[in-house]
Structure formats: C-alpha cells, structure tokens
Amino acid sequence: MLRRLALGVLPFLGSVLAQAGGAYVDPDNGITFYGYTEPAHGVTYGFVFPPLGSTSNEFIGEIVAPIAGAWAGVSPGGSMINNLLLVAWPNAGKIVRSARYTTSYVLPTAMSGPILTDLPSSKVNATHWKWVYRCQNCVTWATDSGTNSIPVGDFGVPAWAYSSAPVDTPSNPQSTFVEHTDFGFFGLDYSAAHVSDAQYQIWASGGSGTGTVPPTGTPTTTPTGPTSTVPAIPYDYIVVGSGPGGLVTTDRLTEAGKKVILIERGGPSLGFTGGNYQPDWEKGTNLTKFDTPGLFETMFSDSNSFWWCKDITVFAGCLLGGGTAINGGLWWLPPDLDFSTSYGWPSSWVNHNPYTAKLKARLPGTDIPSTDGKRYLMQSADVTAQLLKSSNYVNITINDNTNYKDHVYGYSTFGFLGGKRAGPIATYYKSAIARKNLVYKPNTMVLNVVRDGSQITGVKTNDNVIGGNGIIPLTAKGRVILSAGSFGTPRILFRSGIGPTDMINLVKADSVAGPLLPPQAQWLNLPVGYNVSDNPSINLVFTHPSVDAYDNWANVWTAPRPADAKQYIKDQSGVLAHASPRLNFWRAYSGSDQKTRWLQGTARPGAASITTKYAYNASQIMTITVYLSTGVTSRGRIGIDAALKAYPIVNPWFTDPVDKAVLLQGINDLVANIPKVSGLTMITPDNTTTVKAYVDAYDPASMNSNHWVGSCSINHVVDQNTKVIGTNNLFVVDASIIPSMPMGNPQASIMSMAEQAVAKILALAGGA
Numbered sequence: 009m010l011r012r013l014a015l016g017v018l019p020f021l022g023s024v025l026a027q028a029g030g031a032y033v034d035p036d037n038g039i040t041f042y043g044y045t046e047p048a049h050g051v052t053y054g055f056v057f058p059p060l061g062s063t064s065n066e067f068i069g070e071i072v073a074p075i076a077g078a079w080a081g082v083s084p085g086g087s088m089i090n091n092l093l094l095v096a097w098p099n100a101g102k103i104v105r106s107a108r109y110t111t112s113y114v115l116p117t118a119m120s121g122p123i124l125t126d127l128p129s130s131k132v133n134a135t136h137w138k139w140v141y142r143c144q145n146c147v148t149w150a151t152d153s154g155t156n157s158i159p160v161g162d163f164g165v166p167a168w169a170y171s172s173a174p175v176d177t178p179s180n181p182q183s184t185f186v187e188h189t190d191f192g193f194f195g196l197d198y199s200a201a202h203v204s205d206a207q208y209q210i211w212a213s214g215g216s217g218t219g220t221v222p223p224t225g226t227p228t229t230t231p232t233g234p235t236s237t238v239p240a241i242p243y244d245y246i247v248v249g250s251g252p253g254g255l256v257t258t259d260r261l262t263e264a265g266k267k268v269i270l271i272e273r274g275g276p277s278l279g280f281t282g283g284n285y286q287p288d289w290e291k292g293t294n295l296t297k298f299d300t301p302g303l304f305e306t307m308f309s310d311s312n313s314f315w316w317c318k319d320i321t322v323f324a325g326c327l328l329g330g331g332t333a334i335n336g337g338l339w340w341l342p343p344d345l346d347f348s349t350s351y352g353w354p355s356s357w358v359n360h361n362p363y364t365a366k367l368k369a370r371l372p373g374t375d376i377p378s379t380d381g382k383r384y385l386m387q388s389a390d391v392t393a394q395l396l397k398s399s400n401y402v403n404i405t406i407n408d409n410t411n412y413k414d415h416v417y418g419y420s421t422f423g424f425l426g427g428k429r430a431g432p433i434a435t436y437y438k439s440a441i442a443r444k445n446l447v448y449k450p451n452t453m454v455l456n457v458v459r460d461g462s463q464i465t466g467v468k469t470n471d472n473v474i475g476g477n478g479i480i481p482l483t484a485k486g487r488v489i490l491s492a493g494s495f496g497t498p499r500i501l502f503r504s505g506i507g508p509t510d511m512i513n514l515v516k517a518d519s520v521a522g523p524l525l526p527p528q529a530q531w532l533n534l535p536v537g538y539n540v541s542d543n544p545s546i547n548l549v550f551t552h553p554s555v556d557a558y559d560n561w562a563n564v565w566t567a568p569r570p571a572d573a574k575q576y577i578k579d580q581s582g583v584l585a586h587a588s589p590r591l592n593f594w595r596a597y598s599g600s601d602q603k604t605r606w607l608q609g610t611a612r613p614g615a616a617s618i619t620t621k622y623a624y625n626a627s628q629i630m631t632i633t634v635y636l637s638t639g640v641t642s643r644g645r646i647g648i649d650a651a652l653k654a655y656p657i658v659n660p661w662f663t664d665p666v667d668k669a670v671l672l673q674g675i676n677d678l679v680a681n682i683p684k685v686s687g688l689t690m691i692t693p694d695n696t697t698t699v700k701a702y703v704d705a706y707d708p709a710s711m712n713s714n715h716w717v718g719s720c721s722i723n724h725v726v727d728q729n730t731k732v733i734g735t736n737n738l739f740v741v742d743a744s745i746i747p748s749m750p751m752g753n754p755q756a757s758i759m760s761m762a763e764q765a766v767a768k769i770l771a772l773a774g775g776a
C-alpha cells in the first residue's frame with residue numbers, strides 16, 4: 009500500500025525477546041523449522057526436535073546464509089561457554105562444519121559426543137550456502153560441572169555468530185578462525201519446536217516434505233526411518249495459492265460443484281481460520297494480528313515476521329489470504345478504465361460490471377470501519393482535505409462514484425467487516441471451506457506443474473507423502489489454476505518449462521528443480537515476467553499542530569493506549585478498527601506524450617521515515633503518499649536468481665521519464681498550496697531540498713507500492729480465457745494477468761477480475 013522498506017532492511021529491534029523466532033517451512037526440504045532470520049546479515053537459524061519427552065537426545069537444524077557469510081555459527085543453549093556450538097562455512101561447493109566447545113572465551117575446539125549428519129538439502133550455490141544437519145547427542149551434554157542442555161520444553165534464547173572473514177583453512181572442519189565479526193540472540197519457544205516421532209524420523213533420515221526418503225542424496229549416515237504415503241487423489245481443479253485471485257476462484261468452482269483442492273504454502277491468518285498470532289492485550293480473544301486493522305503498521309516492524317514470503321525479495325504475503333491477510337485493506341471498486349482495451353484488456357473483458365457487482369454484494373467495503381459508526385483519528389484527513397480544497401478537489405464517497413477520479417477525495421475505504429479485516433478470507437474462503445467438495449491443503453508448496461507436452465496432468469508439491477512423490481493428479485478433464493501471485497506464479501511457470509529461456513536455464517542448473525523440468529523440446533517460450541508494473545510512490549512528511557501521530561504506531565503491539573485497546577476488544581470499535589490510512593484522492597494529468605496518467609494520494613498519521621533539517625514535533629507527523637496509477641507507462645521485469653529466489657530483474661518505476669515528470673508535477677501542485685493551510689509544514693523534503701531533488705534522489709527500492717501486476721499479462725502469456733498460451737488446461741488467475749496498473753490499490757480489482765475469469769473458465773468447453 010505505502011512505500012515501505014525492503015525486507016532486507018527491516019529494523020533491527022533492540023530487545024532479545026522482540027526478536028522472537030517462529031515456524032517456517034524450508035521449501036527445499038519441506039521441513040518445518042522453528043527459527044529466526046537475523047536481519048543484519050540475513051542468516052537463518054532453524055531447529056526442530058522429536059516429540060517432547062523423547063529420550064532421543066537429538067535435533068535437526070539448519071543454517072542458511074548469503075554467500076557473503078564466510079562462516080556462521082549457533083549456540084542453541086544461548087551462550088558460548090560450556091555449550092554446544094555449531095559452526096559451518098562453504099568450501100569448494102560443499103559445506104564444512106563441526107561441533108565445538110569451550111570453557112572460556114577462546115577459540116572453541118572440537119566437541120566430543122555430538123554426531124553430525126549432513127542432510128541432502130545442504131547446498132552451496134552462487135548466492136547462498138545452506139547446512140541442514142541432524143545433530144545426535146546434542147540436546148544434553150556433559151560439562152566439567154555436570155550437564156548442560158537445550159531447554160526443549162521451554163522458551164530459549166539461542167545465540168548466533170557471524171563472520172565476513174574466512175576461516176584459516178576452509179577445507180578443515182577444525183580450522184582456526186578469528187573472532188566473529190558480529191553476534192546476537194533471539195527468542196525461541198523451543199516447547200513448540202517439536203514434531204511427531206514418525207515425522208522426525210523421516211526428516212532425520214533425509215526425507216523431504218512430510219514424507220519419504222528421497223531416492224538420491226542420502227545422508228552420510230543413514231538410520232532407517234519409517235516411510236509413509238497417502239493415495240494421490242485426482243481433482244477436477246487444482247488451485248495454487250490462496251490470495252484474492254485463488255480464493256474467489258476456489259469459491260466459485262466449489263459453488264459450481266467441482267471437486268477442488270486449494271494448495272497454499274503458508275499457514276492460517278485470521279482467528280476463524282486457526283490463526284493465533286496476537287499481542288498480549290488480545291489474549292483470551294479470537295482476534296489476531298491479521299484480524300486487527302490497527303495492527304497493520306506492525307507488519308513491518310515485527311521481527312517474528314513469518315507471514316512474508318522469504319524467497320521473494322519484495323513484500324509478499326505467504327499465508328492464507330496472501331497479500332490480503334497483511335495489507336492496508338484499502339478497497340477500491342474498479343472503475344471502467346481498469347478493464348478497458350486501451351489498457352491492454354481484450355474486448356471480451358470490458359463489461360466488468362456484473363462481476364464487480366457480484367464482488368460488491370460479497371464485500372461492499374466501508375469508510376467507517378469502526379462498529380460504532382464513528383471515525384477516529386481523523387486529523388490527517390482534515391488537514392489533507394484543506395490542502396486539496398484549495399486545488400478545487402471535491403469530497404465524494406469514492407466507491408459510490410467509481411468512474412469519477414479527477415480532483416476528488418474521500419475517506420479511506422476498507423475491505424473490512426465488523427471492525428475486522430475481511431477481504432476475500434472472511435467472505436469467499438469462508439463459504440468455500442464449508443463445502444464438502446473442497447480440500448484445503450495449507451503449508452504445502454507447489455514446485456511445478458507436471459506436463460505431458462501441452463497437457464497438464466497434475467502438480468508437484470513438496471509433500472512427498474502424497475503418492476510417494478508429492479504429485480497431486482488431475483482428473484482426465486481436470487485443470488490447474490495458478491493463483492500464486494505476481495512473483496509466485498512466474499516462478500512455478502519457469503519451473504515447469506514455461507517462460508523465457510534464460511529463466512528456464514536457471515531452473516535447469518538447479519540440482520533439485522532441474523531434473524523436474526520437461527524435456528527442452530516441450531519448453532514454451534512465453535514472455536513470463538515481462539510487462540510488469542507497480543505504482544511509483546513518493547512519501548511527503550508533514551507536521552500540523554492538530555495531528556495526533558498516534559506515537560507513529562510504535563506502541564500498538566506491546567502497549568496500545570489502554571482505552572483504545574479496551575474499546576477494540578469490547579466491540580471492535582475505535583482507532584484500532586482502522587488501518588492507518590485516513591483519506592485518499594485522485595487527479596488526472598496529461599503528460600508531454602499526450603497520454604493521461606492518474607495521480608493517487610493517501611494520507612495517514614505517522615511516517616515510515618523522516619529526513620529533515622528542521623526541528624519538528626514527532627507527535628504531530630503525518631504522511632501523504634503520492635503515486636501514479638492508471639496510465640503509468642513504465643514497465644519492468646520479474647524473474648528468479650540462481651537460488652530460484654524471485655525478484656524484480658528490472659524495476660518498473662520511471663523507466664519512462666514522462667511518468668517521473670507527471671508525478672513531479674503532481675507533487676509540485678500539491679505542495680504549492682501548503683501556505684494556504686495554517687500550521688502545515690512539510691518536513692520531508694525540507695526547505696533545503698527541492699521537490700525535484702527529492703524525487704531525483706529517491707531510493708528506487710522505496711518507490712515500491714507492493715501492487716505488482718502484469719508478469720503473466722493477458723494477451724501475452726494467457727489468452728482471453730486466462731489459459732496459458734500453448735497449454736490445454738493450465739490457467740492463471742491472480743494479479744499477474746492484469747496488463748496495466750488499476751486505478752487504486754488493486755485487491756478489489758483483482759477480485760472482480762477473478763470473478764470474471766472463473767466465469768470464463770467454467771464456461772470454456774473441455775473442462776471437468
């Protein structure tokens with residue numbers, strides 16, 4: 009929604025307990041680890057243990073580090089002295105590692121007792137190294153004064169150590185090295201980090217997913233563990249991803265009586281879906297971080313951010329609801345321009361109104377999200393309205409006038425119900441999950457589609473329990489629908505031999521994904537990843553004496569204002585029923601190329617970052633984010649790197665200088681009226697920086713609005729029925745097929761698109 013820091017620069021919080029780890033699934037091996045990615049160097053430390061009470065004295069762990077990490081180590085017990093210390097580094101394409109021990113602050117030396125077994129997903133590639141290991145005799149160990157152990161039934165504080173300086177003899181596991189260049193701690197609830205004995209044995213013996221031992225890459229020691237399979241049941245429709253595209257599609261397919269499986273790589277989100285991640289002040293309720301609009305800003309400051317997709321370099325939600333579980337909730341019903349032929353849609357798509365009406369009937373949106381019918385913390389809206397009125401903007405209810413987008417402003421409108429986040433989760437998912445013909449499979453990642461030339465026969469998942477190979481098959485007339493998002497869907501296509509050759513060759517070079525590709529003769533050269541757009545956005549920060557900056561949202565998780573927390577718990581009313589935005593506006597501009605571009609703005613209390621020479625009152629700050637929306641002509645490219653991480657290969661902002669000129673014009677027009685609003689001061693940029701210099705110097709990584717569309721554009725990658733060109737039965741229904749920027753923050757437009765797409769798919773002959 010708003011400009012945000014990139015994942016890699018999430019703030020490093022001061023307190024250990026704030027840096028609490030959580031569960032995540034390593035997509036390479038399907039193991040559910042409990043761990044933490046420390047933000048300073050991007051190294052992940054994970055652990056998983058046999059069931060509590062087990063006498064096995066062992067665990068499985070991993071260290072995943074960027075290649076810049078010369079060595080990294082972890083102390084699960086939390087300190088250096090008298091502890092099990094595990095240290096690893098890459099050398100000549102392999103991991104070198106050891107268990108070490110010390111009784112004083114000197115270089116630790118080999119520890120006797122632990123038996124280390126490298127598991128098959130350990131690897132070294134161009135960007136990262138990963139050590140996945142089984143550590144036996146590692147939970148309790150002897151010390152000079154008795155025993156020491158990892159607190160497996162309790163909360164622990166593991167320590168990590170990192171160095172950018174190589175060890176002295178990289179080929180020698182007992183090499184000497186100089187002291188770590190950095191170290192730190194994180195909190196981890198070890199009592200949660202346990203799995204069943206059967207599951208543990210599968211993983212400990214080198215198995216992946218929740219299943220069997222893989223045929224290759226057996227561990228260096230091979231205890232035999234049980235194997236298990238469940239029958240691979242064929243489905244009429246396999247939907248991949250539970251974002252807005254996937255949920256609307258799943259609901260309508262199940263409503264039509266189709267036998268559907270919805271596969272989602274992440275876990276639950278809202279309370280009613282099984283989510284339970286909540287601040288202390290919500291304990292005892294079914295409310296979670298994801299339900300509570302007022303906690304939106306904490307998505308970006310929480311160190312236990314398990315909801316972000318860790319293998320995508322920009323913000324993307326990897327949990328039930330996808331981006332709609334964690335976004336700002338802004339809800340704009342689409343104007344006609346969102347589906348016009350001038351912006352890349354086939355003429356068969358132009359009449360979106362019946363589909364938008366179906367969407368509106370499920371979720372109308374509200375600009376008064378609090379259940380008591382009152383608006384709260386509206387000072388930033390009042391100040392911005394004054395600014396806009398002086399430029400002849402008029403005040404409307406935005407969703408009552410969807411085509412009216414020039415010189416208008418209105419209160420921010422949210423896809424919330426009853427003071428809580430709703431989006432597609434509390435609507436479409438809720439009705440779909442109640443149907444017997446839906447199987448919902450969370451925590452499962454689709455790796456690729458299984459192809460027989462142009463015919464898709466199923467999907468390959470990381471859950472090898474299914475059929476012994478992780479493949480979920482289709483019925484004879486079955487179809488696969490990819491709804492894995494603007495980054496996730498292209499990656500699945502690349503891994504299925506569909507897309508530009510340079511991307512498929514990266515897959516081919518990967519030791520795990522390469523062998524799963526179809527033969528080269530079946531590769532489909534489509535422009536997957538091209539034609540990508542996202543709103544370029546610039547933040548302007550102001551102060552005004554009337555504004556309550558709400559402590560810049562810093563306390564809402566740990567110590568919200570007591571009356572506000574009490575009010576929200578009571579009946580989901582008050583400040584915390586709103587996400588941070590308070591007012592939005594639009595204006596049309598004609599560029600020097602005679603094309604019309606629309607400027608959008610969002611005002612809110614607080615600010616993500618401030619650069620100013622002014623002394624200012626931090627309790628009075630507010631932000632206006634100014635974006636370019638429909639009409640933006642710049643385009644970028646999405647792809648994968650050698651580690652198959654998805655990222656923007658070419659950033660999509662300001663590749664056309666006219667876009668930049670129009671956005672600059674819009675900002676200048678806005679700030680020209682600041683003197684007309686008594687008490688309003690712009691502090692970023694301040695008066696030592698011109699608006700032009702500010703825009704020129706703006707960090708491209710901060711221009712991201714998280715509204716990515718176009719990577720599988722209709723007419724280019726998919727046809728007018730959303731079928732991937734050159735295939736018989738593979739479809740895409742998510743933001744990636746939208747060929748150009750919608751008018752507003754896009755979730756409602758995506759859902760109207762999905763209503764229309766699924767209607768076309770159901771009507772298309774040849775399907776189940």
Ligand code: 6FA
Nearest residue numbers: 009249251253273330331335336338454493496743753755
């Ligand atoms: N849009 C709005 O309309 N209003 C907003 O306020 C707004 N704010 C934000 C925001 O603040 C942030 C931080 C972000 C990231 C996005 C925002 N957006 C907003 C944009 C909006 O959320 C996205 O445009 C929208 O969610 C995109 O919908 P899609 O259906 O295209 O895709 P998603 O990424 O939402 O969902 C993909 C799902 O597939 C995820 O659940 C993911 O876990 C799953 N998935 C991905 N790969 C998979 C795989 N291989 N196997 C199984 N599941 C997979």
